[in-house]
Amino acid sequence: xxxxxxxxxxxxxxxxxxxxxxxxxxxxxxxxxxxxxxxxxxxxxxxxxxxxxxxxxxxxxxxxxxxxxxxxxxxxxxxxxxxxxxxxxxxxxxxxxxxxxxxxxxxxxxxxxxxxxxxxxxxxxxxxxxxxxxxxxxxxxxxxxxxxxxxxxxxxxxxxxxxxxxxxxxxxxxxxxxxxxxxxxxxxxxxxxxxxxxxxxxxxxxxxxxxxxxxxxxxxxxxxxxxxxxxxxxxxxxxxxxxxxxxxxxxxxxxxxxxxxxxxxxxxxxxxxxx
Numbered sequence: 001x002x003x004x005x006x007x008x009x010x011x012x013x014x015x016x017x018x019x020x021x022x023x024x025x026x027x028x029x030x031x032x033x034x035x036x037x038x039x040x041x042x043x044x045x046x047x048x049x050x051x052x053x054x055x056x057x058x059x060x061x062x063x064x065x066x067x068x069x070x071x072x073x074x075x076x077x078x079x080x081x082x083x084x085x086x087x088x089x090x091x092x093x094x095x096x097x098x099x100x101x102x103x104x105x106x107x108x109x110x111x112x113x114x115x116x117x118x119x120x121x122x123x124x125x126x127x128x129x130x131x132x133x134x135x136x137x138x139x140x141x142x143x144x145x146x147x148x149x150x151x152x153x154x155x156x157x158x159x160x161x162x163x164x165x166x167x168x169x170x171x172x173x174x175x176x177x178x179x180x181x182x183x184x185x186x187x188x189x190x191x192x193x194x195x196x197x198x199x200x201x202x203x204x205x206x207x208x209x210x211x212x213x214x215x216x217x218x219x220x221x222x223x224x225x226x227x228x229x230x231x232x233x234x235x236x237x238x239x240x241x242x243x244x245x246x247x248x249x250x251x252x253x254x255x256x257x258x259x260x261x262x263x264x265x266x267x268x269x270x271x272x273x274x275x
Contacts, residue, residue, distance in 0.1 A: 004038060004243055005257075008235060011042040015234075018081040019227060021047055022094030025060060026079040028242070037246035039239070042079065057089040076242040081234040083227065085191075099191045106184035113177035128161040193223065228259050 008015075011026060018024035024044070031040040050060045051070045060080060061070025073080065084093035127141040235257045244254055 007039045007042045008239065008257075011044065014042075014044045015079065015081050015231065016227075017044075018083040018094070019085070020094050020096040022084065022090055022092065022097070023047075023050075023060060023080065023082045025050060025073070025081075028077055028079065028239070030246075037243065039243065045078075052089070052091060057091075060090070076246060079234065079238040081231065081238075083230060095191055099188050102184040102187040102191070106181055106188070109177055109180040109184065113181070116177065224261065228261060232257050232259060 007028075015024055015026060026042040026044055028039050029041045029043060031038045049063055051063055052058070052060060053069055059072075061072060064071045082090060082093075084090075085095045085098060086093055127145050129138055129141050133141075236254060240257060241254050244251055
């Protein structure tokens, strides 16, 4: 039995890709040389190999060069795991679609923040040259200004000047980028974990109390339990049932797969019961 379940443990991470994209499909590679049907491995199908139909948006079809509507997935050949994080059609139900805007804006904020740091992290350097300066003198001055930005040292002719212009108070501008990035990070945490205190300390809000953090962690565990139950149901339907049917024939009841979740034990409650 452990041999039959080995492909599941090896591909569990890719199967759970359905949480982000709304679905994941694996093709079962059957081994039949020993006069029995035994899964030898699983092959992950890239999402762009699959499509849905307008009149049937909940069913996945294989893309085909000969059929623009796609070919049906062969029975006993694929593990199709579907996870809906929100209502709607299948291809829009994953967490990635919900988190994409927060991810996009957060990256824009970080990019602007880096640009701001490059522009205003150092004082503006202004070089002055005499009207009689030659193009070579001007190029020498420009080289000196660029060197001041990296080496903090430069050599210029005596008749040239370099001034450092301070851009003023930049704290408020920096704070805007920091707060914007923190906001979108929290939104992503809410989308994925249903809460924020399991991954964030509260930020500008002053942090969260231990009790509140524990409640938030329980929300995360509820989502985890729901994901595990959905995965167990998928594995029984698309993996266990084919193995049993192809080797023993259809049955009234089928073995169940139970995935173990290692949760931290409540030591306080354990001590209380022991006392």
